[in-house]
Amino acid sequence: MKKIRRIVGMVSGLALIVSLAAGCGSGGGTETKAETKAETKAASEDGTEAAGGEESSSDSIKIALYGPLTGNNAQYGLTYQATINALCEKVNAEGGINGRDVVVEVFDDKNDPKEALNVANLIVSDPEIVAVIGSQTSSPTLAAAPVFEEAGLPMITPQASHVDITPTGGHIFSISCLATFEGGVIAQRMIEDGYKKVAAIYANDDYGLNIIERWKSDVTDADLEIVDVEEYISGQTSDFTPLLSKIKESGAEALYIVPSYADAAMICTQMEQLEMGNVQKYACSMCYTDSFLEAAGESAEGTKVCNFIYPETTDETFLALKELLGEKTSMENIDVYATNSHDAFMLLVDAMKEVGTDGDAIAQWLTDVKDWPGACGPITFDETRHPDKQLFWFQVEGGQFNYLGQ
Amino acid sequence: MFLQQIVNGLTIGSIYALVAIGYSLVFGVLRLINFANGAEYMLGAYFVYILMTTFGAKAPLAIPLAIVALGAVGYLVDFVGLRRLRKKNAPRMSALISTLGVGTFIENAIQIWVGTETKSYPNFLNFGRITIGKTIISWTQIIIFVTCILLMVAVSFVVYKTKIGKSMLAVSQDQMCARLMGINVSLVITLTFVVAAMLACVSGVLVGSYYQNIDTNMSFIVGMKTFAAAVLGGVGSLPGAVAGGLIVGLAESIGASYVSAGYRDAIAFAILIIVLLVKPSGLFGKNNVEKM
Numbered sequence: 124m125k126k127i128r129r130i131v132g133m134v135s136g137l138a139l140i141v142s143l144a145a146g147c148g149s150g151g152g153t154e155t156k157a158e159t160k161a162e163t164k165a166a167s168e169d170g171t172e173a174a175g176g177e178e179s180s181s182d183s184i185k186i187a188l189y190g191p192l193t194g195n196n197a198q199y200g201l202t203y204q205a206t207i208n209a210l211c212e213k214v215n216a217e218g219g220i221n222g223r224d225v226v227v228e229v230f231d232d233k234n235d236p237k238e239a240l241n242v243a244n245l246i247v248s249d250p251e252i253v254a255v256i257g258s259q260t261s262s263p264t265l266a267a268a269p270v271f272e273e274a275g276l277p278m279i280t281p282q283a284s285h286v287d288i289t290p291t292g293g294h295i296f297s298i299s300c301l302a303t304f305e306g307g308v309i310a311q312r313m314i315e316d317g318y319k320k321v322a323a324i325y326a327n328d329d330y331g332l333n334i335i336e337r338w339k340s341d342v343t344d345a346d347l348e349i350v351d352v353e354e355y356i357s358g359q360t361s362d363f364t365p366l367l368s369k370i371k372e373s374g375a376e377a378l379y380i381v382p383s384y385a386d387a388a389m390i391c392t393q394m395e396q397l398e399m400g401n402v403q404k405y406a407c408s409m410c411y412t413d414s415f416l417e418a419a420g421e422s423a424e425g426t427k428v429c430n431f432i433y434p435e436t437t438d439e440t441f442l443a444l445k446e447l448l449g450e451k452t453s454m455e456n457i458d459v460y461a462t463n464s465h466d467a468f469m470l471l472v473d474a475m476k477e478v479g480t481d482g483d484a485i486a487q488w489l490t491d492v493k494d495w496p497g498a499c500g501p502i503t504f505d506e507t508r509h510p511d512k513q514l515f516w517f518q519v520e521g522g523q524f525n526y527l528g529q
Numbered sequence: 530m531f532l533q534q535i536v537n538g539l540t541i542g543s544i545y546a547l548v549a550i551g552y553s554l555v556f557g558v559l560r561l562i563n564f565a566n567g568a569e570y571m572l573g574a575y576f577v578y579i580l581m582t583t584f585g586a587k588a589p590l591a592i593p594l595a596i597v598a599l600g601a602v603g604y605l606v607d608f609v610g611l612r613r614l615r616k617k618n619a620p621r622m623s624a625l626i627s628t629l630g631v632g633t634f635i636e637n638a639i640q641i642w643v644g645t646e647t648k649s650y651p652n653f654l655n656f657g658r659i660t661i662g663k664t665i666i667s668w669t670q671i672i673i674f675v676t677c678i679l680l681m682v683a684v685s686f687v688v689y690k691t692k693i694g695k696s697m698l699a700v701s702q703d704q705m706c707a708r709l710m711g712i713n714v715s716l717v718i719t720l721t722f723v724v725a726a727m728l729a730c731v732s733g734v735l736v737g738s739y740y741q742n743i744d745t746n747m748s749f750i751v752g753m754k755t756f757a758a759a760v761l762g763g764v765g766s767l768p769g770a771v772a773g774g775l776i777v778g779l780a781e782s783i784g785a786s787y788v789s790a791g792y793r794d795a796i797a798f799a800i801l802i803i804v805l806l807v808k809p810s811g812l813f814g815k816n817n818v819e820k821m
Binding site (some may be wrong): 392 | 533644649736740746783
């Protein structure tokens with residue numbers, strides 16, 4: 124009897140320890156930090172010296188990355204992490220920033236605004252961190268940006284595109300075009316493709332609401348009829364059939380699928396189930412990823428997707444990034460998550476090489492930068508602190524993205 | 530379109546119903562809400578996924594294996610999380626929190642093991658579609674609905690007609706008395722957990738197959754909805770659990786299409802509140818259970 128009790132006690136004790144460890148892991152902070160440091164160390168040549176370990180913490184330059192490393196959008200955050208880690212190794216191997224090593228500290232915001240705010244406070248409380256990259260979607264970025272602005276830390280978001288993000292202040296930049304831009308581009312394409320009755324489905328969050336307003340006004344201006352617009356609560360919906368049945372009933376010829384790839388893939392499979400093959404699907408740049416093709420399978424066929432990358436590009440920065448990631452990670456296709464996190468990180472590195480680690484100076488450098496060679500086209504920030512970009516169109520055919528044109 | 534929405538609602542409702550049977554079973558025997566049930570549902574779907582992708586097993590092998598494995602998990606949930614509490618006569622609240630802890634543990638373990646991104650899931654039930662008028666019904670939907678009804682009948686038969694079922698009912702009424710009558714109370718409780726976990730596994734696999742997608746958050750919402758379904762039907766009543774599941778599914782589907790998708794959950798829960806106000810014990814629940 125006693126023995127059994129002891130075993131039970133041990134097992135539950137063990138379970139507790141494991142779950143605690145798991146909690147730490149997903150909490151970001153400490154563990155990922157140690158990992159990143161170790162990796163960077165291994166890459167830098169002087170990392171082998173015993174004394175180097177202690178000195179580097181005061182001598183190195185710390186950049187924080189916050190993004191979704193767990194949860195629905197984890198895939199994107201992990202791409203950021205992998206890309207930036209690979210670049211960080213490279214930068215350090217080439218001598219760092221004026222001889223100082225770069226250390227990237229990674230924080231997990233779980234794609235949750237509340238979590239992002241906590242993470243932001245954690246980042247600004249570390250005086251060694253001089254610049255910030257993140258987050259991936261608009262809602263967490265909107266929550267965190269004011270904290271960095273107040274602390275005078277320059278922040279670059281690789282992806283978030285809500286119109287209210289960069290007006291937070293002069294230290295906040297985005298590598299992405301404004302959300303409204305993409306809504307406009309998709310509306311334009313629908314108009315050019317000659318559809319008369321159009322519909323849209325979007326998640327009721329900051330990004331979705333922003334983009335849908337622009338799309339609606341552009342489409343209405345061109346005298347297209349909006350037959351149905353459906354919204355849903357993101358992260359709590361996996362059954363789209365009621366909404367799709369309604370869209371089918373409305374007689375829509377083309378459907379704009381606003382959400383990112385996981386939801387979009389489910390929408391595609393459920394559209395197939397409801398035999399909505401005659402409705403032309405349009406998806407946003409967030410769906411230009413292999414995960415979308417894999418998750419949606421055959422039901423993705425025919426979907427038109429826009430994206431900021433032209434795969435046949437001969438752009439040197441892009442090819443160099445592709446080669447680096449091919450070597451250091453398992454990524455085969457370079458997506459916009461890789462290019463944009465590359466741009467965010469390298470912009471900060473280049474800025475610090477020239478003006479040092481002062482937040483205001485970095486922000487000024489970023490504001491002044493002209494045609495900086497980004498991985499998908501040159502970057503010049505306009506007065507909204509977003510760059511101007513070109514979009515390319517693709518169509519899913521035979522399980523691949525086929526290039527359609529600009 | 531109305532018929533199509535009914536079909537959509539019945540499908541999602543059948544899934545809620547299947548998980549709700551598990552809830553009801555455990556609640557019926559132990560007067561305990563098993564919060565680990567939702568996690569078991571996710572775990573079942575992931576077991577099949579892991580067996581098929583990592584070990585290359587075919588569906589006819591992977592699904593029964595996963596169901597057996599989930600039976601073992603159900604046993605462990607009881608053994609690790611609850612048995613000691615029962616022996617110590619701990620308050621019911623402790624047991625409830627313990628199941629919540631076990632559920633969270635399972636969820637985090639899977640997140641670390643396979644990652645949190647959405648996985649594409651094979652559709653084992655893809656046998657085409659039937660079109661009646663404008664309404665499209667896929668065989669997947671029919672199979673889900675039939676499985677749900679069959680399992681409800683089977684579990685009801687076991688609970689209400691067989692000896693082991695009668696001992697479950699006896700344990701639910703009075704554990705001490707049942708023990709005095711020579712019923713192995715521990716065995717009955719363990720068995721209940723095993724069956725509930727197996728049911729959760731079946732519904733997890735059906736859901737994965739229907740949406741062709743699984744993710745680690747899938748248990749959260751379903752956990753809430755099935756809990757609502759079980760309460761709506763009258764916790765402890767198996768036909769009630771199925772009726773509750775179907776009603777919640779239908780309410781959601783029709784609410785989402787005729788009112789607003791933003792309010793779909795609100796509508797489902799509003800119905801729950803109204804039913805409970807009118808009939809506090811749920812649709813099929815017996816008022817006098819507590820007194821006995």
